Amino acid sequence: MTxxxxxxxxxxxxxxxxAAFEAEDYVAEDDIVTxxxxxxxxxxxxxxxxxxGAGKTELAKVLAARFGSELVRLQCYEGLTAEHALYEWxxxxxxxxxxxxxxxxxxxxxxxxxxxxxxGPDADPRDPSVFTEEYLLERPLLRALRSDADRPPVLLVxxxxxxxxxxxxxxxxxxxxxxxxxxxxxxxxxxxxxxVVVTSNRTRALSDALKRRCLYLHxxxxxxxxxxxxxxxxxxxxxxLVASELAAMAARLREEPLxxxxxxxxxxxWARAVAALRDGGGGGDAGGVGADIADSAAEDGADEELxxxxxxxxxxxxxxxxxxxxxxxxxxLEELLAAAERARSEA
Amino acid sequence: MTRPDGGPRADANGRLEDAVAxxxxxxxxxxxxxxxxxxxxxxxxxxxxxxxxxAVVGLGDRDRVRSALRAGLLADRADFETxxxxxxxxxxxxxxxxxxxxxxxxxxxxxxAPFADPADEAEESDDATDGDDGGETDGDSARSLAxxxxxxxxDESPDxxxxxxxxxxRYSPTGAAEAVDGGFPLDSADLDDTFAALTRALADVRxxxxxxxxxxxxxxxxxxxxxxxxxxxxxxxxxERRRTAVRALFVVDVSRSVLxxxxxxxxxDFLRRARAAWDDSRVFFFDEDVREVTDAVDAHTAAAxxxxxxxxxxxxxxxxxxxxxxxxxxxxAPEAVDRHTVVFVxxxxxxxxxxxxxxxxxxxxxxxxxxxxxxxxxxxxxxYEPTARGMAAALPFVDGLFAFAGERxxxxxxxxxxxxGAGGRVGxxxxxxxxxxxxxxxxxxxxxxxxxxxxxxxxxxxxxxxP
Numbered sequence: 001m002t003x004x005x006x007x008x009x010x011x012x013x014x015x016x017x018x019a020a021f022e023a024e025d026y027v028a029e030d031d032i033v034t035x036x037x038x039x040x041x042x043x044x045x046x047x048x049x050x051x052x053g054a055g056k057t058e059l060a061k062v063l064a065a066r067f068g069s070e071l072v073r074l075q076c077y078e079g080l081t082a083e084h085a086l087y088e089w090x091x092x093x094x095x096x097x098x099x100x101x102x103x104x105x106x107x108x109x110x111x112x113x114x115x116x117x118x119x120g121p122d123a124d125p126r127d128p129s130v131f132t133e134e135y136l137l138e139r140p141l142l143r144a145l146r147s148d149a150d151r152p153p154v155l156l157v158x159x160x161x162x163x164x165x166x167x168x169x170x171x172x173x174x175x176x177x178x179x180x181x182x183x184x185x186x187x188x189x190x191x192x193x194x195x196v197v198v199t200s201n202r203t204r205a206l207s208d209a210l211k212r213r214c215l216y217l218h219x220x221x222x223x224x225x226x227x228x229x230x231x232x233x234x235x236x237x238x239x240x241l242v243a244s245e246l247a248a249m250a251a252r253l254r255e256e257p258l259x260x261x262x263x264x265x266x267x268x269x270w271a272r273a274v275a276a277l278r279d280g281g282g283g284g285d286a287g288g289v290g291a292d293i294a295d296s297a298a299e300d301g302a303d304e305e306l307x308x309x310x311x312x313x314x315x316x317x318x319x320x321x322x323x324x325x326x327x328x329x330x331x332x333l334e335e336l337l338a339a340a341e342r343a344r345s346e347a
Numbered sequence: 348m349t350r351p352d353g354g355p356r357a358d359a360n361g362r363l364e365d366a367v368a369x370x371x372x373x374x375x376x377x378x379x380x381x382x383x384x385x386x387x388x389x390x391x392x393x394x395x396x397x398x399x400x401x402a403v404v405g406l407g408d409r410d411r412v413r414s415a416l417r418a419g420l421l422a423d424r425a426d427f428e429t430x431x432x433x434x435x436x437x438x439x440x441x442x443x444x445x446x447x448x449x450x451x452x453x454x455x456x457x458x459x460a461p462f463a464d465p466a467d468e469a470e471e472s473d474d475a476t477d478g479d480d481g482g483e484t485d486g487d488s489a490r491s492l493a494x495x496x497x498x499x500x501x502d503e504s505p506d507x508x509x510x511x512x513x514x515x516x517r518y519s520p521t522g523a524a525e526a527v528d529g530g531f532p533l534d535s536a537d538l539d540d541t542f543a544a545l546t547r548a549l550a551d552v553r554x555x556x557x558x559x560x561x562x563x564x565x566x567x568x569x570x571x572x573x574x575x576x577x578x579x580x581x582x583x584x585x586x587e588r589r590r591t592a593v594r595a596l597f598v599v600d601v602s603r604s605v606l607x608x609x610x611x612x613x614x615x616d617f618l619r620r621a622r623a624a625w626d627d628s629r630v631f632f633f634d635e636d637v638r639e640v641t642d643a644v645d646a647h648t649a650a651a652x653x654x655x656x657x658x659x660x661x662x663x664x665x666x667x668x669x670x671x672x673x674x675x676x677x678x679x680a681p682e683a684v685d686r687h688t689v690v691f692v693x694x695x696x697x698x699x700x701x702x703x704x705x706x707x708x709x710x711x712x713x714x715x716x717x718x719x720x721x722x723x724x725x726x727x728x729x730x731y732e733p734t735a736r737g738m739a740a741a742l743p744f745v746d747g748l749f750a751f752a753g754e755r756x757x758x759x760x761x762x763x764x765x766x767x768g769a770g771g772r773v774g775x776x777x778x779x780x781x782x783x784x785x786x787x788x789x790x791x792x793x794x795x796x797x798x799x800x801x802x803x804x805x806x807x808x809x810x811x812x813x814p
Contacts, residue, residue: 031414038400038418049424081561091582166561202424203771208714211422212390215400218424257776259767323779 007043008152008192009067020066025233026058027226035217036063045175045196047211050219052201053263057158059219060197064154069195070147073156074140076163082170086180088137094130131184141174142182145190155194160210161203168210171198175213222264224251224343230264231271238275239303241344246271248343249311249336250318256332259321270317274310306340308333370444371401378437379420385433385703386710387426393419409438425713425743538613541758542620548764549593549689551717560587592626594687596716598676600694601632602667608695608724609752615652617757618644629683633672635699639680669698669737670705677711690716693751695725698737705737709744719744720760722751726775747773755780 014037021028028036036059039046048056064071074085138146144155157171173180175196179189198214200206222230224247231243238246250267262270312333319325328336379394390396397419404415413434421430557565565586573580597618599605606614621628622645630641643655669692676683684690690712698705713719721741725731727750733742742748747763750756759780763773775781 030410031417034404034411034414035418038403038415041403042396042399044396047422079560095581205714205717206422208388208390208422211388212392214422215396215418216422217418218427257772259772259777323777 007041009040009195010043012037012040021062024062024065026055026062027222027230027233029226032059032217032219035215039197039215040195042215043193045198045214046217047198047200047206047214048217048219049200049202051221051261051263053265054219054221055264056197056199056219057156060154060156060199063195063197064156067151067154067195069151070149070153071156072140072144072147072153072194073158075158076160076167078162078164080163080167084139085141085167085170086139087142087182088139089131089184090135090137094135097130097135136185141171142180142188144194144196145174145178145180145188147194148191152190152192153194155196157196157198159201160198161200161206165207168207172209172213175210221254221261222267224248227251227264227267228343231267234268235271235275237279238271241303241347242274242278242306243271244343244347245306245340246274248339252336252339253318253328256327258319258324258327260319260324262318266318266320270314273314273317274306277310277314305344306337308337311336367444371406371441372398374437374441375401377440378416378433381433381436382420382426382430384707385429386707387421387429388423388710388714389420389426390422393421396420406441412438425710428743538616538620538754538757541754541761542617542624544761544765545757546593546624548761549595550591551593551687551689556589556591557586558589559584561585562587593621593624593628593689594626594685594717595621595628596683596688596690597621597628597630598637598673598690598692598694599630599632600634600667600669600692602634602695602697604667604697605693605695605724608727609693611653612649613753614693615644615649619649619652629680631672631676631680631683633667633669633676635668635671637672637675637679667694667697667737668700669694669696669741670702670708671700673708673712674704677708681715684712684715686715686717688716690719691722692719692741692745693722693724694737695723696721696733696735696738696741698735698740702736702740706740706744709741713744718746721745721748722756722760723748723775724750724752726750727752727756729781731775731781748775749773750775750778750781 014033017033017037017040018028021033035046038044048059050056060073061071063069140155144153147153160168160171175198177189178193179187181187198210224244227247227250228240228244231238231247232240235243246267250262250270254261312328315325315328319328375394375398379389379397382389397416400415400419401412404411406412413431416434416437417427417430421427563586565584568584568586569580569582572584599614599618618630622630622641628641629639630644631637632640640655644652709719721738723731723733723738726733726748731750733739733748738748747760749760749763751760759778760773763771763777767773767777
C-alpha cells in the first residue's frame, strides 16, 4: 500500500461537524458525529449501512453542502462496469479524428490516404494522439480523484450492495489508496483525497476487503424523540403536536413485521402530505377523492388530533408495499391512534 | 502513539505516559481478541484503525470511545450486541489503569481469561473434550450412515428409559410437533414448479447460458450490429454467463422432534431434487455429531434414501448439539461452504449444547456463505416465535427463517425470495398465511392445515421446556 495523501480535513473539529449537521437540519446522534469526525480526520472511507430512508445518502449531501465541496455521486446498480464508473474513451471522436487524419496512428498526413490505408502494421494502438485528455470521458470515480477544486469533493458511492462483486473489487484501489490505474494514462492518484461515503442497504453481504478499508457506521431507524425533532425541522409548517403524533405512529408501525418499515424519509413525506392537506383545507381540489381526503383532513384543524380517516387515506406515503398497507387493519389502526394520543398527551 | 523523537523519556511523566500507552495498547488487543473469540467479524487491520481513532477522540468520554471503537473495529450491525457486552469489560479494565495487578503484557498472548466468564471457560473446556470425543468418531464417516447412527443409539441408551417422558422434555415449546411422515409421496410432481421457482430465486452461480455482461466479447452480436454501419464494428458488446445455478449445503437436524414435524417423504424429495438440479449440493445430517449423507441421498432410489433417513434418526433424548455439529463441519469439510453457497439449516433450533458455540459457528458460516436460510418445521404454527434459546441465538446470523414442513412452505419461501431477494425482509414473520391465521384467530391449524402446537399440546399433554 502506498503512502496515503494527506487528508484535507485533518484539523476539522467535532464542533464544526455538529454545526454542519445543525445548519443542514440533519439530526445526528453522537455516534454519527464521532464516526464522521474520524472519517474526515483519518481520511478513511465511511461505510454507512442502515434501512432505506434512514438518512445515509443525506449524510453525504450534508457534508458536501456544508464544506463547500462538490458532491460526486455514483449510483450503483447490477451490471455497473468500469466504463460507467471510472472512465471511457470517446470512441466516436477518436474514430473521426483518425479518419480525418488529424490524429491517431500516422496522424497529420493526408486524410484520404490515411482513411484508405488505415493504421499500418507498426502503428501503436496507444498512440497518445487519440488517447489523451481530449478523448477521455471522466466518470464519477475518476472525476472525484482528479478534482482540482479548493475543497476535495465528497464521493458518494450509493447503494454499493446493488453492484456486483466485481465492481466492489474495482473500488478497492480507490478506497485504499485513492488512486486508479488507467492503462493508457498510467496511475491516476488523488492529490487531495475525496471524502468517500459508501452506503449499503444490507441487501447482500459486502466483501471483507471492502469493509477492511472503511470505517463503519450503522444508521438505526430514528427514535421517537429524534423523529419528532426531524419532523419539526423538516416540516416546520406542521404543528409540533401533530408531528409527535406522526412520529409515534411511525414508531409503532416499525414494531410490526413489515416488508418495508418506514424510514425517516417516508415519515417526512407523510408529514408533508398531512401538512399540505391541512394547509389546503380542501379548497384546492375541484372534487373527487382528493377533495374528500382534503376535506377530512381539513376538519382536523392545524393542531387538532389526526382523524382515523386522515391516517388511513395518507398511509400510502408511509407504507410502500401492498401487504404492509393491508396489515393496517382496524385493530392496528386503533393502536396507532392510541400511540398518537399518548404522544400528544405527553408532549 | 510512538513518540516523535523515538527515544526513551527520562522524566517521570514520560514513564507514566509510556505505561498508559502500553496499558491502552494491551487492553485494545485484548478487546479485539475477545471480540473475535466471541464470533464478531473484526477485520485484520481493525486494531490499528481503532488505535488511530482513539488518538483522535481521546479517552475522556466513554460514549465517544465506544463509537470510535465500534466504527473502527466492526463491519456488521449483527456484532453490535457482542461489542457492547465486551466493551463494558474493556472500559472497566482501561479505567483500572496500568498498575492494576500484574503487568498487562503478561497474558496478552494467553487465553484472555479476564474477558471470559469463568463459566464459559468451563464450558469451553467441556466443549473441547466433546470435540475430542467427536474426533474419535472420525472413523464413523467411513461407515454407513445407518451403522453409525444405529451404533450411537445403542451406545447411548443402555437403560432404555422412558422414552415418552424424555420426549416430552425435548420438544420445543414454541411450535407444533405433529407426526406427519408417510403423507407425502416420494418424487412428487407438485414440487416441480415450486422447486423451479426456488431455484430461480436462489440462483447466484453462473450457469451455461450467456447474457449481457462484461466477461467476453460477444463476436456474433458485434457482427450482427455491424450490418447497420456497413460492416464497420464500432463497439464490441460483451457477454457473460447468466446466473442460473445454485450451490447449496444442507445441514439437517435428524432429531425426533424435527423428523416428526416435517414430512419425511417431502424432505427426502426436496434433498434429492437439490442434488439433481443444483450445481453442487452436499447434505449433512446431525444430532450430536455430523455425518455427510450426500451419497445416501443421491445414489439410490427415493425409497432407499428414506430408509437412510430413518436409520439416521436420533433416538428420543439423543439431543441436538447444533453448535458442536457445525464446528465439526467446519473442521472436517470447510470446503463445503464458499461465497456462492446457500446454506440450509433444517432444525427446530433446540440446542442442547453451548449457545455461545452455536453463535460462534453460525457467525463463521454467515461470513463464509453467500446466505444462510434456516428451515424450521415448527414455524408452520401461526403462534410460533423463535424463543427456543438455540433458535433465538441463531436468528441474528440467518438471512431468513422459514417454515418447512411441506410443499406449501417451499412455495411460500420461493415467493418471498423471488419478490424480496434473499437479502430482503423475508421469513416466517412475513408469511401471509400466518398473518391471516393470527387475524382470524384460527390457531387451531397451521399453515399447512395441520394442528398447531396449542392443539397438539392439548391432545398430547405437556410438551414443554427447551432446556
